[in-house]
Amino acid sequence: MNEIVSVLFLVMFVSDSDAKLTKPNCGYFLGCICSRTSPENPITEALYTHENSTFVSSYLSYTHNKRYSNPNNTNLIAIIAAKHESHVQATVVCAKSYGIQIRIRSGGHDFEGVSYNSYVPFVILDMHNLRSITVDVANKKAWVQTGATLGDLNTKIAEASKTLAFAGGFWSTLGVGGHISGGGYGNMIRKYGISVDHVNDAQLVDSSGKILNRVSMGEDLFWAIRGGDGASFGVILAWNINLVEIPETLTVFKVNKTLEQGVTDVLYKWQLVSSKLPEELFLRAAPQTTDGAKSGEKTIAVNFYAQFLGSAEILMAIINNNLPELGLKREDCYEMSWLNTTMFWMNYPVGTPTRVLLNRTSGPPRAFYKCKSDYVKKPIPKEGMEKIWKTMLKFNNAFMEWNPYGGVMDLIPANATAFPHRKGNLFKILYAASWTDANATNANLGLMKELYDVAEPYVSSNPREAFLNYRDIDIGSSPNGETNCEEAKICGSKYFLGNLKRLMEIKTKYDPDNFFKYEQSIPLVHAM
Numbered sequence: 001m002n003e004i005v006s007v008l009f010l011v012m013f014v015s016d017s018d019a020k021l022t023k024p025n026c027g028y029f030l031g032c033i034c035s036r037t038s039p040e041n042p043i044t045e046a047l048y049t050h051e052n053s054t055f056v057s058s059y060l061s062y063t064h065n066k067r068y069s070n071p072n073n074t075n076l077i078a079i080i081a082a083k084h085e086s087h088v089q090a091t092v093v094c095a096k097s098y099g100i101q102i103r104i105r106s107g108g109h110d111f112e113g114v115s116y117n118s119y120v121p122f123v124i125l126d127m128h129n130l131r132s133i134t135v136d137v138a139n140k141k142a143w144v145q146t147g148a149t150l151g152d153l154n155t156k157i158a159e160a161s162k163t164l165a166f167a168g169g170f171w172s173t174l175g176v177g178g179h180i181s182g183g184g185y186g187n188m189i190r191k192y193g194i195s196v197d198h199v200n201d202a203q204l205v206d207s208s209g210k211i212l213n214r215v216s217m218g219e220d221l222f223w224a225i226r227g228g229d230g231a232s233f234g235v236i237l238a239w240n241i242n243l244v245e246i247p248e249t250l251t252v253f254k255v256n257k258t259l260e261q262g263v264t265d266v267l268y269k270w271q272l273v274s275s276k277l278p279e280e281l282f283l284r285a286a287p288q289t290t291d292g293a294k295s296g297e298k299t300i301a302v303n304f305y306a307q308f309l310g311s312a313e314i315l316m317a318i319i320n321n322n323l324p325e326l327g328l329k330r331e332d333c334y335e336m337s338w339l340n341t342t343m344f345w346m347n348y349p350v351g352t353p354t355r356v357l358l359n360r361t362s363g364p365p366r367a368f369y370k371c372k373s374d375y376v377k378k379p380i381p382k383e384g385m386e387k388i389w390k391t392m393l394k395f396n397n398a399f400m401e402w403n404p405y406g407g408v409m410d411l412i413p414a415n416a417t418a419f420p421h422r423k424g425n426l427f428k429i430l431y432a433a434s435w436t437d438a439n440a441t442n443a444n445l446g447l448m449k450e451l452y453d454v455a456e457p458y459v460s461s462n463p464r465e466a467f468l469n470y471r472d473i474d475i476g477s478s479p480n481g482e483t484n485c486e487e488a489k490i491c492g493s494k495y496f497l498g499n500l501k502r503l504m505e506i507k508t509k510y511d512p513d514n515f516f517k518y519e520q521s522i523p524l525v526h527a528m
């Protein structure tokens with residue numbers, strides 16, 4: 001214990017001398033969290049400062065966008081990789097007392113890096129050590145701590161039952177903390193809705209450091225954390241989720257066509273049918289830049305990915321009746337378990353061992369990227385599609401996902417949870433560009449703006465809606481550790497539509513000091 005105390009004093013001393021201006025009270029902060037945790041659950045085991053040799057690797061483990069990944073950020077005081085709930089509570093209480101911002105990180109996939117980067121002094125509260133999962137097959141429920149990944153969760157459920165699943169995303173490294181609170185969706189969205197439609201209960205540390213559950217937090221706060229941005233309201237420790245029924249065998253396929261193969265016509269027809277197909281079928285279209293037939297030439301290929309809760313035979317019949325233009329062949333279809341479909345969607349070759357889903361650092365090498373989103377309510381005319389392709393071809397590496405809506409999404413009211421984008425959408429667009437050379441950043445950001453402008457006439461307007469889980473800092477943000485309400489209301493109205501007002505009221509009631517704040521957090525009412 002003496003050793004620990006002297007180390008903390010050393011940290012206080014070092015950080016005091018070089019950083020009076022930029023790191024207010026950071027030494028006292030570390031002393032505070034130490035004093036508020038017990039020797040049985042020592043926080044030193046969870047604490048990384050710049051002095052620890054493992055600090056950088058701990059930072060980098062969960063920083064997915066190289067644009068924001070900077071372990072040398074002098075505002076970053078410490079990483080607290082909580083091993084016990086009391087570590088989370090101490091971090092909240094002490095950061096609040098000493099005026100330090102926290103950034104909550106589960107899987108670290110935030111598109112704009114808000115979970116691991118800040119322009120004011122901050123600590124990262126990293127949840128990855130808190131990741132236990134218990135599945136209750138009889139009641140079709142599970143408790144999952146927020147540091148678990150979707151790969152952990154989907155594997156645990158599959159081990160317990162072949163016919164139950166969680167109706168969220170499939171990308172195995174996504175954190176359950178960010179993914180669920182942002183209204184995460186997956187390829188059962190048309191049949192079962194989204195992650196927040198299947199949350200029964202939650203454990204949350206509020207701005208005073210108390211641990212609340214659904215009953216003690218009340219229905220307002222419980223509503224807000226389901227799609228209304230968890231990080232504006234507290235630290236979610238765990239979710240209790242409902243599991244949905246799935247067949248033991250599902251069918252998937254992936255086929256592509258290029259512009260030269262007439263894909264614009266196929267995709268136009270896709271726009272007319274994809275939201276009206278049987279809700280057991282989710283058929284994503286993913287346009288992307290790719291090499292053309294001649295060397296040095298580029299073209300657009302659209303990959304069509306299907307997930308069908310049924311057999312290949314029935315899937316073939318549905319496609320042949322509704323979208324024969326796709327030219328689907330029986331040999332394109334693979335029947336497999338739900339867990340195996342998650343690997344198929346991540347582009348692992350069929351037969352890849354499922355243990356890859358538990359690898360928290362798997363996936364493509366880290367790159368620089370920029371994403372944006374849109375909701376589409378009427379088909380994009382072919383001229384519009386041509387303009388989009390023309391702009392995409394200016395990128396080295398750009399891709400889009402057109403994710404069909406319809407099914408139950410048309411039936412769930414926009415205010416049932418804080419996630420508002422429900423009825424009346426044909427599909428949701430993800431725009432993405434990625435690059436590996438830091439020097440290409442400005443060019444790619446410029447092209448992304450251009451692509452977003454080109455698409456404007458064809459997508460939702462007043463407001464132009466955006467998906468919180470596809471965070472886009474350009475649509476309004478407060479850059480300096482304050483909350484600029486005008487900016488916050490602009491981005492809030494795009495992410496939350498008519499639910500913003502209630503979210504602001506709940507924010508004001510449960511976090512009146514605006515402790516849980518960051519570039520796009522929900523503003524307080526009185527600050528209007």
Ligand SMILES: Cc1cc2nc3c(=O)[nH]c(=O)nc-3n(C[C@H](O)[C@H](O)[C@H](O)COP(=O)(O)OP(=O)(O)OC[C@H]3O[C@@H](n4cnc5c(N)ncnc54)[C@H](O)[C@@H]3O)c2cc1C
Nearest residue numbers: 105106107108109110115175177178179184185230231236
């Ligand atoms: C490769 C890839 C694939 C994706 N696929 C999908 C998809 O299929 N469907 C989909 O919906 N989205 C998808 N996304 C987006 C993804 O759901 C979001 O980026 C999500 O926020 C990631 O959660 P995380 O915990 O990994 O991220 P983090 O960066 O850790 O967190 C994201 C946000 O949530 C907050 N947060 C994290 N944990 C907590 C917590 N415990 N309590 C309170 N706030 C918390 C953070 O502070 C931050 O604001 C994808 C993203 C990537 C990079």
Ligand SMILES: *[C@@H]1O[C@H](CO)[C@@H](O)[C@H](O)[C@H]1NC(C)=O
Nearest residue numbers: 007044045046047048049052
């Ligand atoms: C970081 O270093 C301090 C001082 O040596 C030590 O007490 C602490 O346990 C280290 N943290 C981790 C996670 O190893």
Ligand SMILES: *[C@@H]1O[C@H](CO)[C@@H](O)[C@H](O)[C@H]1NC(C)=O
Nearest residue numbers: 056066068069070071072073
């Ligand atoms: C951080 O600083 C170290 C040492 O100065 C340097 O080697 C490293 O490249 C820097 N990392 C980043 C991301 O700037």
Ligand SMILES: *[C@@H]1O[C@H](CO)[C@@H](O)[C@H](O)[C@H]1NC(C)=O
Nearest residue numbers: 255256257288289290301303
């Ligand atoms: C399209 O499909 C072909 C054949 O299945 C494959 O070789 C090619 O890599 C795919 N192209 C893209 C862009 O996915």
Ligand SMILES: *[C@@H]1O[C@H](CO)[C@@H](O)[C@H](O)[C@H]1NC(C)=O
Nearest residue numbers: 335336337340351352353354
């Ligand atoms: C799932 O994939 C594994 C390879 O990891 C394979 O052995 C197994 O047969 C597949 N199961 C099903 C039902 O698709």
Ligand SMILES: *[C@@H]1O[C@H](CO)[C@@H](O)[C@H](O)[C@H]1NC(C)=O
Nearest residue numbers: 356359360361362363364365
């Ligand atoms: C996890 O995946 C990464 C990236 O593919 C790889 O480098 C690493 O070896 C894998 N880890 C394990 C334990 O398999």
Ligand SMILES: *[C@@H]1O[C@H](CO)[C@@H](O)[C@H](O)[C@H]1NC(C)=O
Nearest residue numbers: 219223413414415416417502
């Ligand atoms: C949702 O909106 C409907 C109709 O607009 C209203 O009747 C209902 O009270 C609202 N529900 C909540 C929880 O606000």
Ligand SMILES: *[C@@H]1O[C@H](CO)[C@@H](O)[C@H](O)[C@H]1NC(C)=O
Nearest residue numbers: 435436437438439440441442
């Ligand atoms: C990036 O730009 C810097 C400075 O402009 C230059 O020194 C460096 O060589 C460039 N890197 C690449 C990979 O082009």
